Amino acid sequence: MPAVSKGDGMRGLAVFISDIRNCKSKEAEIKRINKELANIRSKFKGDKALDGYSKKKYVCKLLFIFLLGHDIDFGHMEAVNLLSSNRYTEKQIGYLFISVLVNSNSELIRLINNAIKNDLASRNPTFMGLALHCIANVGSREMAEAFAGEIPKILVAGDTMDSVKQSAALCLLRLYRTSPDLVPMGDWTSRVVHLLNDQHLGVVTAATSLITTLAQKNPEEFKTSVSLAVSRLSRIVTSASTDLQDYTYYFVPAPWLSVKLLRLLQCYPPPEDPAVRGRLTECLETILNKAQEPPKSKKVQHSNAKNAVLFEAISLIIHHDSEPNLLVRACNQLGQFLQHRETNLRYLALESMCTLASSEFSHEAVKTHIETVINALKTERDVSVRQRAVDLLYAMCDRSNAQQIVAEMLNYLETADYSIREEIVLKVAILAEKYAVDYTWYVDTILNLIRIAGDYVSEEVWYRVIQIVINRDDVQGYAAKTVFEALQAPACHENLVKVGGYILGEFGNLIAGDPRSSPLIQFNLLHSKFHLCSVPTRALLLSTYIKFVNLFPEIKTTIQDVLRSDSQLKNADVELQQRAVEYLRLSTIASTDILATVLEEMPPFPERESSILAKLKKKKGPGTVTDLEEIKKERSSDMNGSAEPATVVSTPSPSADLLGLGAAPVTNSAPPPSSSGNLLVDVFSDSPSAVAPLAPGSDDNFASPDLASSEVVSEEPADTVHDADELFHKFVCKNNGVLFENQLLQIGLKSEFRQNLGRMFIFYGNKTSTQFLNFTPTVICSDDLQSSLNLQTKPVDPTVDGGAQVQQVVNIECVSDFMEAPILNIQFRYGGTFQNLSVKLPITLNKFFQPTEMSSQDFFQRWKQLSNPKQEVQNIFKAKHPMDAEITKAKIIGFGSALLEEVDPNPANFVGAGIIHTKTTQIGCLLRLEPNLQAQMYRLTLRTSKEAVSQRLCELLSEQF
């Protein structure tokens, strides 16, 4: 007899479904659905009480309409009513509707919880099952609050039916996932572990899932599960296939449970107890042996189930990474699968081998399969499998096979799917760099990459090749020759022009002796590409030209002619025009000596982690780029990372790697490149009005403009304040306004400051019509900040009614100068959900400014006194807002300093002065802001008696214009 008799449906439902299916068009379907929705709505709203059957029918119709992709915004109440019915059929459909349609923050949760509570207490296993399923499916926090205490009791009670135990275990698992804090560990934990011994394999299955999740977070508490899991596994693995009766699936004993037990064991290191360990090894060997036995059935399900267990066993072996014998056997087994006719097995074998490649015991064994993997790359029909093959080649690569693997990857790149090209490019670039013995090979490889897949070569890749060429003088001549040859091609990728332009600009002299690549030929070659290139590339080429002026004085006039042409000097692009003007002037005015200093060869780049690797990790997620060396590297870079804040100023962000070079030395005080910047300033100092505030492009003479403006100049690339909420910055120059707003909550601020003290009123407005519960705003200061900023707050009422506003006062005392802003964290419960949000509280150093008026003479006298390079911080940046003098004045006054009129000889500039009051000291501050309307840029200079203060004020103020 079929379990579901087919004829017991509801006629109205069947007719409705048939109607829908007979609709000829989408419009007709929508029309029919709307008619039905209207009908149901009127039935629900009608006076006549509906019987259970009708309710069930309508709820089913709603489910069907929902399945078709239409919104259902009513019927919830009716479904909740069905829950309290005593009839199984009605209750069941009510629960179904709720677990499919009810959102975890629905306002009905409380009613639903009531119904669930009744059913759990009913001692009727069917009703208990329904209730537990519902909790597991919805799994909201409110449910966790209501039931997290109750369910462990049901789970471990002696008289609970097996099916209820199963549901209770998974129910608890779900609640632990959503609200781990609400599930208390207790006596029940040890009893749950003993469920692994339960008679009923269904209970063991559910318990294993629960224990696995709990053990990941609380390994100590569940340590005893290891030996129990091993003995359970051993009983399954060694059983005759008939022993487990119903749990034998296509002749494989309990495959699903075996997989789960093997997963549980992967939460722990190899067992310490030799007996347990021996037993586990035996199990794993048995599983490996069984894989070699002839199949007991030809059905795909049989091999599927058997291999599911096998792959999990191999994962465990790899995880333990301690038994060389097992590891090699695992590797051989996977090797067999690499050539299996089942695509699924080839896919999984490639995937598992990837992890195996990172074990030192098996790395060599994995390498023996290189030919098979390369073949997979060429012949697999499925892109998912090819992708795995690429991953494995990458993982198995080392010095011995790098050349072969890189060559194969390059080969494959020509025909690779577009979706994985970028990733392959990154991988090739990383391998080529990592395993390059001979850097000429490296240069060739990268140029090949650009040739084959230029569009997929990201900035990181070509920056990196330039870094390496600059840092290694043995390869510079070769690189110059190779790019020169590559540029001969009639059509070459723009990335090649960039690399070529940069390298010839630096090292063109190394090949200029050859009449075939004389200076003029080099120049003409590059210039022949100029007009086909985008603006950033042209900007870079202009820099190459000025470098040529220095390298090859004999072609100076040719280059000057080019720079002087209208297409350069009157170029519509400001950056190009400015470069042309400046470079032309530089080449005319400066003496050979100055030129040689300004245009000196780039100094070596500091060694740091490859930015390409960082990019790959970002692309693939950190866990997926595995490799022995990389893991080590990652660890060490983590350590570097944690040390970073101390050196943040001198560490440009990775993307500025190459061209950010200019920035690091500038702040470091005086190595050559910055002196080149200063020299440029000197060159133009006699005609200040023309180009006074220098464009950033000329500051570091080789930067491409986009980088120069975004990364280089802002001097503190890793600062999160910049990219944080814009609203925060608005408060730097004002004290009142709205700090944050979303659909639920609005936060307003009013504040006043005097000397080193201040008071801030925070207003929290509930925008909804529902109460916020457990409303807890907390002001958090980092450890650093705590010592320099004293904040006192009073707690607020934990309930905020719908539409109401509560107020909180923060008393502020500034003890010493500080950098960060405190964080305002707000937690509350809205409907069924827990809300948690954080915003930066705009208490900034400049709030403690007292303006100081002074005469021009005083100002410049003090300005000179603060001439120590550490006391000055300068920032050149692009205007983000229209450059209006009145607004600028208002902002400077809002910032807190006095605005000094008629102090600066240039009336377009702004100067300000003030004193920052802290409890411990007072810090005098002078500032000067020079706008350049033409370039839409500003130069901001801060001089204070304290470096950190200059730094912070400069940051804050730069964001305002």
Add this chain to the structure above:
Amino acid sequence: MINAILVFNNHGKPRLVRFYQHLAEEVQQQIIRDTFHLVLKRDDHICNFLECGSLFGGSDYKLIYRHYATLYFVFCVDSSESELGILDLIQVFVETLDKCFENVCELDLIFHMDKVHHILQEMVIGGMVLETNMNEIVAQVEAQGKLEKAEGGLSAAPSRAVSAVKNINLPEIPRNINIGDINIKVPNLSQFM
């Protein structure tokens, strides 16, 4: 954990949709559409696993699917599940449906949506596998069937009407399609809704 279970036909019409994480309805519909397009363009004999990119907002997720006659069964799972294990689970699900409905076909899924949900509920709750033993699952479903019968009332006259409606769209000879070792009789329906 299983994040979603989707069943749709060769035309992308959803037949069973179950999400175990809370997503807005539009997002659910988008995921169904995207999944369909991802799966549809794949041949029948290539592998049953594919990465679904950012579909569920993370690279940890995989789609594991099986194609039976007119229906695709797609499970979206995270890395804590065994790929082959899930394939078996899909098979168990389909075999269970087949037992419960006696030669299940797409129409059973359409007209007995609630039953299909109940069968699934006996296998998977809250994204975790509850039971894999087919006999146990069928026994649970049968027990519920008996309860319904006992309550009577709901299952009276409409039965004949339903089968009559079902037959409207059936062509003369149903096509037999071999899946593993069970035969699902699949009516050769040219166009569903």
